[in-house]
Amino acid sequence: MTGKRIVNTRATHQNSRFTSLLRSQGAEVIEYPCIAIVPPEDDRPLREALANLAYFDWLLLTSANTVLALAESPPLPPARRGNAAIGPATARAAQAYLGLEAVLLPETFTAEALGEALQIQPGERVLIPASAIARTTLADVLRAQGAEVTVVEAYRTVPGTGGANVPVLLAQKQVDAVTFTSASTVENFMDRLSAEGGNRTDLASVCVACIGPQTAAMAEAHGLQVDVISTTHTLDGLIEALAEYFL
Incomplete structure (x- = not known):
């Protein structure tokens, strides 16, 4: 090049x-x-979900921007089963900014692959903080597996x-x-x-x-x-x- x-x-x-x-x-x-990344206009749903993270079985991180948004919050309590990231950059950010060591990664870095890698059991609770314009693919895959999925806005993507x-x-x-x-x-x-x-x-x-x-x-x-x-x-x-x- x-x-x-x-x-x-x-x-x-x-x-x-x-x-x-x-x-x-x-x-x-x-x-x-x-693009530029800015906070949600109303961050109360995010703050409330993170304060009750122990209620969820899984915390799913779909981008490094999500990690940076969560880094602005108080230290996170652990999810009951674990944490997952869509790719290695997000996993590295989770370790660096959130101190999350055990992060599940799919073999390929797509929402579909992450949904399959989790092997969700019916009734398990999943929290997905994401961009306001994020695709619903991951949530749809997990709901089809019987998961109870909560999606909250972590940040906004603007021009x-x-x-x-x-x-x-x-x-x-x-x-x-x-x-x-x-x-x-x-x-x-x-x-x-x-x-x-x-x-x-x-x-x-x-x-x-x-x-x-x-x-x-x-x-x-x-x-x-x-x-x-x-x-x-x-x-x-x-x-x-x-x-x-x-x-």
Whole structure:
């Protein structure tokens, strides 16, 4: 990827690791935050659920942003059976910020895989703190297994601001790839591009790289041709897939 100009659309507070990984491969990183993470407008449901965490059999963590939101709360009592995370980055954040050592991980990092890995028993109680715009897939899978699932809003995902003038860079053919690490980065990128005078046709010659199938589906729904989908749905997996693409 040496010399390739790659857009990082992650939120400002979480873009540094991805930027470092890209630069370690020789890429020139163009930061263009397309999402920002803010607290819920009403955090009482979250606070009440966490205060009664011992009532639940499982605490499920679906993103590092969820972990950071929970880190703002008082120390958590243990869930009765344990804690689970959708991927290794979330698990590392859970250990670093919440002190949760025993975290179950699925073999593949999707909501469906996590639901299957838990092997929930009918009647078990599951707490899922999540984004206000999170997909319901995990809760649906667990409810189908007979679980009592409580979903509470842990944070809101809103449009990001700042960064480079990507619409102009695209028009000048100064971008080699745009990376997306969630469906919301796709949606807000397209909104920013339009609002800032950009043209989606300028993406025709640009590599569109997505961290996983749900993100890719959103990109395709916006009319983008997806060139890279990482097999392992992590930042490291996306870096590896990009490196292979640019060989």
